[in-house]
Amino acid sequence: MRETMNSVLNTDSYDRRRFSQLLEMSDKLKEIEKLGNKYFPSFQPLMGDLWAGLFKMKPELLEGVPAELEMNHQLMEKVMADDGYSDFREFTRLDDFAAALGTTKYSETVLCWVKEQADQNQEMADALQQLMNGEQGASQQAAEALSAALSQNGKTLSRMLSQAAQEAMEAKENVQSLLGGMQAGSGDSELKKVPLKDQLLLAEKLSRDKKLREIAAWAGRMKVIANRKQRSKHKDSTSRNGIRQGKDIEQLLPMELGSYASPISKMDFLRRYAEGQTLQYDTKGHEQLGKGPIVLCLDQSGSMKNQDTISKGFALALMSIARKQRRDFAWIPFSSHASDPIIYERGKMGVQDMIQLATVFLNGGTSFTSPLEKAADVIKRSRFNQADIIFVTDGESRVNGEFLNTWNELREKKGFSVLSLLLGTESIQGVRGFSNRIVKASSFKDESVYQAFEV
Incomplete structure (x- = not known):
């Protein structure tokens, strides 16, 4: 050396x-x-x-x-x-x-x-x-x-x-x-x-790599929005359920704040606070722990080419939510066929993974069945229920009734939900059969897209 x-x-x-x-x-x-x-x-x-x-x-x-x-x-x-x-x-x-x-x-x-x-x-x-x-x-x-x-x-x-x-x-x-x-x-x-x-x-x-720099810029903006959505969701889903000991300043009881304000009891308060023994409200979110993976089925047909960099910023923002919630994140790019799911355990991504995500673009036509089959495989393998599937497309495709029957049986068994984001297309016919919720947007810049960050 x-x-x-x-x-x-x-x-x-x-x-x-x-x-x-x-x-x-x-x-x-x-x-x-x-x-x-x-x-x-x-x-x-x-x-x-x-x-x-x-x-x-x-x-x-x-x-x-x-x-x-x-x-x-x-x-x-x-x-x-x-x-x-x-x-x-x-x-x-x-x-x-x-x-x-x-x-x-x-x-x-x-x-x-x-x-x-x-x-x-x-x-x-x-x-x-x-x-x-x-x-x-x-x-x-x-x-x-x-x-x-x-x-x-x-x-x-x-x-x-x-x-x-x-x-x-x-x-x-x-x-x-x-x-x-x-x-x-x-x-x-x-x-x-x-x-x-x-x-x-x-x-x-x-x-x-100019494209990678653009993805980084979009990822930064999207993560700010995702954080705002998650904080709002957490606030709305949190209620007070009694009293416990701790040192979360935002949840301290009024009497403890009074102890801090008093010169006589201030030192005792600081000691108990440092040891996590101050009294605070016991807050508990309505959401359950142990939720299944976040699965992103992302359309990469030819018509999505001009939204490729922003779509990957969107994917990275979703992945950051998975990392925060300690949930697996599965990325399934698709066009006329779907790639095998790339699974990032607990939303963690390495540098080579990052470079791979940035450089992949499939091009071609649009088929919905293939990515849904891949998503179903991910959900079946997960030990947790309550997966969230985000299905993003700007195209149209048919899903046959036999597959939809199987899909709905799996949804009832595993308790997952599907949010479909339709970009620049009016018809909901292609996604209606497999979606819990459908959101229309002109592009990824449309604020309605950010509902996906509430998973």
Whole structure:
């Protein structure tokens, strides 16, 4: 394993070892390192310093560095003095993933700027070439050329660094949108459950794949709506059923709030609250535990092509509900035939699963029987009743009476329900026989679609 040995910052063995590990994890960092090493020999140590400058609690520039590190010292001094650097560090400090994203963007940016200077200035290009050739005195000449370039074009680098920081923050937000849950502020905790190497893989995939970025944006918006729907549903389905001990602030009895307000009893209240012994209303939802899977039958016929990215954002929002409710989530894309169900246990999805979901589109015609048969298989295998099937289509198809008889027998036995979302089609004839409820909508942007998030 490689180890960055030269630094112009107050780094230690842990910093060097950790950056070496990140290099091994990230194909993008290795790609930038390989390219940068063709321009000046201290580029890899510079990458390590860019990482340490973003990650460490108190990074500091060293004085009196060796001549071969003078270019690095100038570049790090420029980066750390930049107006947006301190704000960006609020995002990256002590955060492995954010700091890695920032290092990728900063390293790429600094290298791009150095290449531009060499292309525009022959003296800079000659100095860098002599440095790569190992000629005597080349380090000093390269440092002088860099100093002149920074003096003349440093503002350009500042603008580029600002853009790089923005892209890094957006990259993390996109990853959180794809992998995170519904609740605000839960993104970081959800990310920590995913190996850092997989987080970096997804971030790199996002940087290259516009469609995946669009799916992430829709997933983020849809999850906000899903969370709102779930909170409203929970509030409506909750009633007070006596008194119990606990420390849920929203359910504390008025007398306990009075204890907190009184200087005489406040300390006793705080002790009992910390130990979960304060009195509160015992709230209980009407919904039962142990519900069956959430099954999404998603039309991927040719006519759904223009709604593909938003439909997958919708799927990820439903999956986040499954994760919150600890229910299995089954995804069944269909057109003229249905794919085998992809089952995400308790709504949990890995990075490769995410990439697969984003890239699958079946195209073709429309058949309802095939996805319903697949959904029935999922329900039969589930040890829980009360599954929720969301059937989404913009087309029409016939389901024969023999199948519907079997379907309705299974529904009576397993207690599942079917919500059919009809997008841009008026006729309900095709879905009426197997649906509990039918909702018409012009597209996924129609608010009526969000009724699906009440499962």
